Amino acid sequence: MLVALVMVLVVAGSLAFHFLSPWRATPIASNWGFIDDTVALTFWITTAGFVAVVLFMAYCLYRFRHQPGRRAAYEPENQKLEAWLAIVTTIGVVLLLAPGLLVWGQYITAPEGAMEVEAVGVQWNWSFRLPGADKKLGASDVRLVDGANPLGVSPSDPRGRDDLIVADGELHLPLGKPVKMLLRSLDVLHDFYVPQIRAKMDLVPGLVSYLWFTPTKIGQYEILCAAYCGVGHPQMRGTLIVDEEADYARWLSAQQTFEQSRKSDKGGEKSASNE
Amino acid sequence: MTDLTGRTEDAAPPAEVPEMELFHAHSFLTKYVFCQDAKVIAIQYAGTAIAIGLVALVLSWVIRIQLAFPGAVALIDAKVYYQAVTMHGMIMVVYMLTAIFLGGFGNYLIPLMVGARDMVFPFVNMLSYWVYLLATLVLAASYFAPGGPSGAGWTLYPPQSILTGTPGYDYGIVMMLASLILFIVGFTMGGLNYVVTVLQARTRGMTLMRMPLTVWGIFAAAVMALLAFPGLFVACVMLLLDRTLGTSFFMPAIVEFGEHKAYVGGSPILFQHLFWFFGHPEVYIVALPAFGIVSDLISVHARKNIFGYRMMVWAIIAIGVLSMVVWGHHMYVSGMDPLFGFFFAVTTLAIAVPTALKVYNWVITLWRADISFTTPMLFALGFLVTFVNGGLTGLYLGNVIVDVPLSATLFVVAHFHMVMGIAPVLVIFGAIYHWYPKITGRMMDETLGKVHFWITFLGAYAIFFPMHYLGVLGVPRRFYELGETAFVPDSAHLLNVSITVLALVVGFAQAIFFYNLFTSLKRGKPAGGNPWRAASLEWQTPETPPGHGNWGDEPPIVYRWAYAYSVPGAPEDYIPQNEPPIRGELSS
Ligand code: HEM
Ligand SMILES: [Cu+2]
Ligand SMILES: [Cu+2]
Numbered sequence: 001m002l003v004a005l006v007m008v009l010v011v012a013g014s015l016a017f018h019f020l021s022p023w024r025a026t027p028i029a030s031n032w033g034f035i036d037d038t039v040a041l042t043f044w045i046t047t048a049g050f051v052a053v054v055l056f057m058a059y060c061l062y063r064f065r066h067q068p069g070r071r072a073a074y075e076p077e078n079q080k081l082e083a084w085l086a087i088v089t090t091i092g093v094v095l096l097l098a099p100g101l102l103v104w105g106q107y108i109t110a111p112e113g114a115m116e117v118e119a120v121g122v123q124w125n126w127s128f129r130l131p132g133a134d135k136k137l138g139a140s141d142v143r144l145v146d147g148a149n150p151l152g153v154s155p156s157d158p159r160g161r162d163d164l165i166v167a168d169g170e171l172h173l174p175l176g177k178p179v180k181m182l183l184r185s186l187d188v189l190h191d192f193y194v195p196q197i198r199a200k201m202d203l204v205p206g207l208v209s210y211l212w213f214t215p216t217k218i219g220q221y222e223i224l225c226a227a228y229c230g231v232g233h234p235q236m237r238g239t240l241i242v243d244e245e246a247d248y249a250r251w252l253s254a255q256q257t258f259e260q261s262r263k264s265d266k267g268g269e270k271s272a273s274n275e
Numbered sequence: 276m277t278d279l280t281g282r283t284e285d286a287a288p289p290a291e292v293p294e295m296e297l298f299h300a301h302s303f304l305t306k307y308v309f310c311q312d313a314k315v316i317a318i319q320y321a322g323t324a325i326a327i328g329l330v331a332l333v334l335s336w337v338i339r340i341q342l343a344f345p346g347a348v349a350l351i352d353a354k355v356y357y358q359a360v361t362m363h364g365m366i367m368v369v370y371m372l373t374a375i376f377l378g379g380f381g382n383y384l385i386p387l388m389v390g391a392r393d394m395v396f397p398f399v400n401m402l403s404y405w406v407y408l409l410a411t412l413v414l415a416a417s418y419f420a421p422g423g424p425s426g427a428g429w430t431l432y433p434p435q436s437i438l439t440g441t442p443g444y445d446y447g448i449v450m451m452l453a454s455l456i457l458f459i460v461g462f463t464m465g466g467l468n469y470v471v472t473v474l475q476a477r478t479r480g481m482t483l484m485r486m487p488l489t490v491w492g493i494f495a496a497a498v499m500a501l502l503a504f505p506g507l508f509v510a511c512v513m514l515l516l517d518r519t520l521g522t523s524f525f526m527p528a529i530v531e532f533g534e535h536k537a538y539v540g541g542s543p544i545l546f547q548h549l550f551w552f553f554g555h556p557e558v559y560i561v562a563l564p565a566f567g568i569v570s571d572l573i574s575v576h577a578r579k580n581i582f583g584y585r586m587m588v589w590a591i592i593a594i595g596v597l598s599m600v601v602w603g604h605h606m607y608v609s610g611m612d613p614l615f616g617f618f619f620a621v622t623t624l625a626i627a628v629p630t631a632l633k634v635y636n637w638v639i640t641l642w643r644a645d646i647s648f649t650t651p652m653l654f655a656l657g658f659l660v661t662f663v664n665g666g667l668t669g670l671y672l673g674n675v676i677v678d679v680p681l682s683a684t685l686f687v688v689a690h691f692h693m694v695m696g697i698a699p700v701l702v703i704f705g706a707i708y709h710w711y712p713k714i715t716g717r718m719m720d721e722t723l724g725k726v727h728f729w730i731t732f733l734g735a736y737a738i739f740f741p742m743h744y745l746g747v748l749g750v751p752r753r754f755y756e757l758g759e760t761a762f763v764p765d766s767a768h769l770l771n772v773s774i775t776v777l778a779l780v781v782g783f784a785q786a787i788f789f790y791n792l793f794t795s796l797k798r799g800k801p802a803g804g805n806p807w808r809a810a811s812l813e814w815q816t817p818e819t820p821p822g823h824g825n826w827g828d829e830p831p832i833v834y835r836w837a838y839a840y841s842v843p844g845a846p847e848d849y850i851p852q853n854e855p856p857i858r859g860e861l862s863s
Contacts, residue, residue, distance in 0.1 A: 021744055053635075060638065096624065097624045234756055
């Protein structure tokens with residue numbers, strides 16, 4: 001009796017918590033509404049499963065609890081029932097998987113002509129590099145990193161000279177333009193994570209990973225690191241500011257190019273971007 | 276199924292393997308310390324696992340206190356916090372759960388349930404425990420090494436785990452790796468024993484398809500562990516070499532705080548593949564024994580055969596096989612080739628099918644049953660609820676694109692605690708309440724057991740269910756402190772406090788269990804040989820607790836499966852596996 005009742009209350013309480021609690025995903029600020037939709041679809045299918053199984057269990061607990069004189073039925077198996085359950089479950093799984101894979105396909109295919117922006121992680125802060133007038137990022141190599149060249153941009157690659165180096169952790173992006181973020185780490189694993197954008201990807205030393213999105217809402221968002229990277233991990237913060245085209249252009253023109261930063265740094269004592 | 280004539284030969288085929296010679300202990304030391312009896316080794320394994328598990332429990336309080344009251348305890352700085360998270364996770368998964376299910380329940384139950392006198396290699400079995408103990412001590416000792424234990428996270432991902440930004444990068448990580456290597460060596464000795472014993476030492480009539488699901492679960496888990504642990508083993512050895520000799524298996528060229536390191540050309544992602552090639556099967560190495568045990572608890576206390584036994588066995592095997600090819604779901608956003616995402620999402624969701632079938636069969640077993648709400652049964656039911664809940668959130672994280680926003684948030688933490696933390700721990704408790712009478716000859720107190728159950732089950736659910744919502748909100752895991760984070764509303768802090776308070780309550784409530792465990796040794800009601808009126812073989816031993824060699828002069832002969840409950844026409848509502856067949860009975 002009591003046990004069955006508590007099990008029903010567990011289901012009811014969980015549902016109540018879901019619908020009444022104020023804790024929801026942050027309002028989305030990118031094109032990845034599809035991700036939110038697949039999460040919602042998953043919620044409905046799995047919730048149906050949870051409620052059905054636990055309520056069925058609770059009913060059995062109530063109906064078939066031990067009473068004097070009761071004897072259980074003897075039924076080793078029922079292949080028809082088992083086959084049906086297998087089929088229904090498979091259908092449920094396919095319903096979840098199919099849209100999930102479709103959206104994943106979009107997630108990993110950046111649109112042609114997306115603006116390329118590089119995010120570089122180093123214990124424990126963010127830097128960025130944007131292409132200059134040539135719209136191309138120059139080559140880079142960790143082994144070239146030094147005080148005057150914190151991102152290891154290759155001085156011998158002409159495409160890199162006009163690259164804009166953003167070392168203060170604040171990245172601006174224009175509204176409504178697809179961006180392909182190229183992700184690079186100079187030391188350990190990090191992960192580019194902006195909750196409102198929904199996208200996420202690790203930065204791995206030794207390779208360049210990527211993700212893409214289109215910012216859809218003007219605003220200021222926190223960039224966090226979502227891969228544990230040592231004691232400073234929670235402090236590894238950056239800021240993403242989504243601007244109108246004009247504001248963005250103004251910000252862009254105020255950034256130093258790679259070439260400028262090297263000139264201004266000759267003889268200077270600017271140190272590498274650590275701690 | 277054939278109609279029996281009442282002759283032994285029809286129900287129990289002749290034995291194929293002769294009886295084994297036993298090692299007989301003569302001194303106190305060889306009887307209770309360096310003992311080769313699997314039952315004693317089981318107690319040693321379980322005792323050690325529980326002891327180190329308590330350390331991990333206390334560490335979880337350290338984590339929770341910091342998360343709810345950041346900065347309130349000056350002692351908990353970032354370094355201490357990450358060391359606590361790392362040790363908590365590693366101990367719980369490897370040194371507690373794996374050890375107690377395979378080393379503890381495996382050792383106690385396999386020989387008794389298949390009608391063997393002992394494990395087939397008793398000496399190696401003993402050695403397995405002592406190496407495990409050594410591994411545990413080395414791990415615990417890292418708390419006293421200069422710099423303390425590793426704070427690399429239980430996943431130990433390089434390059435971070437062996438660089439100076441991580442606590443314990445000097446001694447702690449070396450001791451952690453050495454300890455894991457020892458653990459695997461010890462486990463391999465035990466694991467071979469469990470597998471060979473199940474294959475070779477079953478008593479006459481104990482066909483594979485008559486074995487209790489507990490044995491099937493432990494057997495499949497042991498096979499998987501023998502295949503999966505080598506992945507971790509080589510990863511540990513290679514990482515140790517990177518750390519001590521400066522090789523570059525996992526280390527590319529990097530700049531550490533402005534300083535160029537000598538490493539070049541290694542792959543951090545390779546480590547992740549090796550780690551999760553072990554790490555995912557590990558989830559099922561813990562889960563399959565729990566599945567098996569829970570099947571038996573439900574069946575005994577509901578007085579009904581487990582529904583769809585053959586399906587249950589095949590599901591265990593299917594899960595075992597599939598779970599070797601799903602490891603990549605831990606790496607969807609790791610920077611590996613994103614095309615892998617398609618493959619691993621399909622395999623991962625495919626596993627949901629056999630897993631769901633097991634869940635259906637458990638609840639269908641309750642249909643038209645005769646259910647007693649004993650303490651073991653309550654824990655089994657608690658397992659069902661938490662496992663279904665945690666299993667379903669696995670469908671979020673397995674479905675590659677849904678994982679993207681949720682990965683590395685508290686949603687993941689809530690999910691894996693529900694499915695492989697709480698659910699298996701509830702099974703462990705249920706199993707202890709269930710088999711305690713066989714192990715000690717006395718019953719544990721039912722009232723205390725029920726109080727313990729309700730606090731633990733409801734408390735743990737209330738800890739981890741709401742935690743999912745912090746993850747949905749976007750709160751990242753492995754954050755020593757959230758600090759100023761605009762997207763997290765202040766109300767979330769309330770939730771954090773409530774989780775921590777509950778974690779402390781549930782933690783301290785375990786004292787009820789230990790009080791019950793120890794006082795029942797002397798004061799518990801005498802149990803007799805078969806207090807639950809169970810059909811499986813371990814309850815049919817001539818002595819309780821079973822003596823050395825388990826079966827007295829003659830090993831039992833098995834005539835039927837382990838689930839002959841409420842068989843129509845039978846005088847009792849159970850027929851022991853070793854009771855000679857009744858004329859007209861159907862053989863199964
Ligand atoms: C009531 C008991 C428990 C509580 C309150 C608890 C709490 C926690 C907390 C707060 C974390 C840190 C989450 C983060 O910020 O990343 C954690 C991590 C973890 N816990 Fe537990 N835990 C408990 C039991 C268990 C059990 C039984 C297991 C066994 C599977 C387990 C396995 C882990 C693992 C693997 C981690 C991850 C460690 C890492 O991030 O490196 N925990 N736990
Ligand atoms: Cu980080
Ligand atoms: Cu996994």
